[in-house]
Amino acid sequence: MTGERVLIVREGMPANAEETNLGALGLRERQDLQQWILKDPSLLEDGLLIITEEYDQWSAPAGTPVRDRLDLLALDEGGRLVVIELKRAKASTEAHLQAINYAAMVSRVTEDDLARMYARFLSRRGESVSGEDALQRLEQHCDGELDPLLLKQPRIMLVAGAFPTQVTAAAVWLNDMGVDLKLVQFRVWRAEQPAPDQPASAVLTLSTLYPVPGLEDFTIRPARAEKAEAAHRASQRSMGPRAVHKIIDNGLIPVDTPLTFRPYGGNGLVPEGALKAWLDEDPKRGRAVWVEDRNEPLKWEFEPGQYSPTSLAKEIFERVSGVRPGNLNGPRFWIDEEGRDLVEIAGSQADGG
Incomplete structure (x- = not known):
């Protein structure tokens, strides 16, 4: 006691x-x-x-x-x-x-x-x-x-x-x-x-x-390198569902809001020129709209289907390079018309925005 x-x-x-x-x-x-x-x-x-x-x-x-x-x-x-x-x-x-x-x-x-x-x-x-x-x-x-x-x-x-x-x-x-x-x-x-x-x-x-x-x-x-990498990956991945759930629970993005893919953080996954060329070839490739779904809130304009922010970002990189990335902070790649990514939008509730 x-x-x-x-x-x-x-x-x-x-x-x-x-x-x-x-x-x-x-x-x-x-x-x-x-x-x-x-x-x-x-x-x-x-x-x-x-x-x-x-x-x-x-x-x-x-x-x-x-x-x-x-x-x-x-x-x-x-x-x-x-x-x-x-x-x-x-x-x-x-x-x-x-x-x-x-x-x-x-x-x-x-x-x-x-x-x-x-x-x-x-x-x-x-x-x-x-x-x-x-x-x-x-x-x-x-x-x-x-x-x-x-x-x-x-x-x-x-x-x-x-x-x-x-x-x-x-x-x-x-x-x-x-x-x-x-x-x-x-x-x-x-x-x-x-x-x-x-x-x-x-x-x-x-x-x-x-x-x-x-x-x-x-x-x-x-921790040692492999443990630290695992902890980092888990931390990054958990940001996706948390950001999506916070946005939906607080109504921070209206349904059918357009979102744009933005290469984030100098990721080095593919040459910048190759990615830009692939996106410019058809502007729909870098566009999605927000739907009310806690697991797959993005509807890709380029092809039918719904995705999580991370899975659609990975899909885009795989289409360009032929290799699917293992770890991405997906919500950081999708921005609204004001240039705010999904993590920033989710955080706006805590900031009183």
Whole structure:
């Protein structure tokens, strides 16, 4: 227990809440805590898409089944897999080791593996989809494409009522070494009964224990090159869905607004002259209109079809060079008539614009 107090305001007066645990309230890890997260993954983090639960279909190189059971596997908006391990009470001193084992196994999965996992997960929840449709949903969640490098660098998230010193110390060191491990602590409080004939109410709080929110740059040292590249790619990719969702949620771009492709940041993906020549050959190649779609908000004027900002930018570069880029900050390539790109338009809401 910590020194934090939780009070519930009733009839203008605060009433004390006593800290307790899930077991004392008759709540369980799999049937309750896990189901809450399945229904609302944002309890842990915004932008998580659950791919599967209770997954145990692993096998050793010789084909021998490995019956370790992963609680939850998710995909974040940056395109990284997230191994989520849940503990109803205090985590064991070896909880991080179990999660690392799962992350190692998850790092070997392919796009097709993920599509099959997700399709089976949806089927168990009453929604029948093909593997192809499941893969498309996964791609749409992270701005149009799954990046093989990011899939090899899964994140780890431990969720528990408390963490022993061994786990918190390991989390700090593993993050220093480039392993993205996040500790989420939940606490349960039981409020005093408002009246003798009324049941006591319970309060659940969740907080990121590590990395300390807002202090990641100070508490996590720079990782090795490949880890840093994965983190950079994930950060860039997550900007796409976030910008699109913010624009749609706040009505910042009217439907059918024209947008223009603008080569951004001296990317060096193709010779500037070749790109300009290809765009000038038919002005429609560099134009799109905004549509009300959270996954594919751009309708290309050059050919029928809808795209995410990143996938259409990649399509244009591939048409010019014959090679599809692996990593782009797509929203930066599309500007309105005032010259604002999608990231700037999305940020205008926070700036009061």
